[in-house]
Amino acid sequence: MLEDEFGREVTGVRVSLTDRCNFDCVYCHNEGLGDTRGPMDPQDDELGTDAVVRFLEVAHDFGVGAVKFTGGEPMLRDDLEAIVRRTPDDMAVSMTTNGTFLPGRAEGLVDAGLDRVNVSQDALDAEAFAxxxxxxxxxxxxxxxxxxLDAGLAPVKLNMVVFEPTAGYVPGxxxxxxxxxxxxxQLIEYMPELAGHPEWAVDIQRVHDWLEAQADHVETRAMHDRKRYFVSSEAAARAENGTVAAADGGGDAAGLGMVEIVDPVGNADFCANCHRVRLTHDGYLKGCLNRNDDLVAIGETKASMREAFRTTVAERVPYYGEYMxxxxxxxxxNEAYRDSEGDRTPYEYSKDD
Incomplete structure (x- = not known):
């Protein structure tokens, strides 16, 4: 297992299978690459089935035990089931999707080896969602x-980005x-450095405080110092006017919902405990979601992929508290990470490596 100079072992990879998407979410950052969405038809720069599987085999050889498939919308890939099926057997396989293609395919993905799924859902009202x-x-x-759920993927985790347009939907x-x-x-802190519109950012601590007031009990995951709030439905419903700032005490209803907040900004433990690298849809490894000046081309052979993986891990830097x-x-x-020629260009490996 590879370890960076900050003592973080790389135990997981996120693999973007495409930057195509049938949605046009206002907060999209496309795995940190920016708004690169375009035609719905498959693009020439997307990694093929064999290349994705080859990379996963290399990652597995380095001791990586989990992969999450992302996009764009990963289910726009017709070969998704084949990729999942060919993923090394002892790698945990999950996926983030907008859910529109799960009807008719969820069962086949589970049969292929999918273990978990996150579905992006930011509202419970069709008009607000649109x-x-x-x-x-x-x-x-x-x-x-x-x-x-019917295919056996419970628990299904709903992803909700928390920013000004959605903050009022949190209690619901x-x-x-x-x-x-x-x-x-899973409530995800909005990061304007990726998506722009800094005026949309909210104080995520307000959401923590509100959930703490509603929760029947709270657990803390050591990694990332991430809190899990277990909230009864009656407690959440008591929020007045549908805002995260207005609710009072807890509740004792039988039903409990598990709510987790992903809050990297200002949370020193988050970057300090990041154990994953990312592969872009067009074949570049990156050590951090927020950065694009550290891209390393994986090439086409296992030899070039191994070298790219080693380079990426060796040069990983915590974004908050080190790089920023x-x-x-x-x-x-942090000026210590600016090279002598200014902005870095991606590493390139020969297709013949």
Missing amino acids: ELTQSGAYDRVLEGVEAA MVDHVAENDGLQL IEEDGEWTF
């Missing part, structure tokens, strides 16, 4: 969640997972 995603697929997403989403067995909620440092309440670039 405004956020620029799609009219709300009912299809709900069908996708049900298809995942918490109530939703409390009332429905098999669902969990906080000065006078502001995050600024």
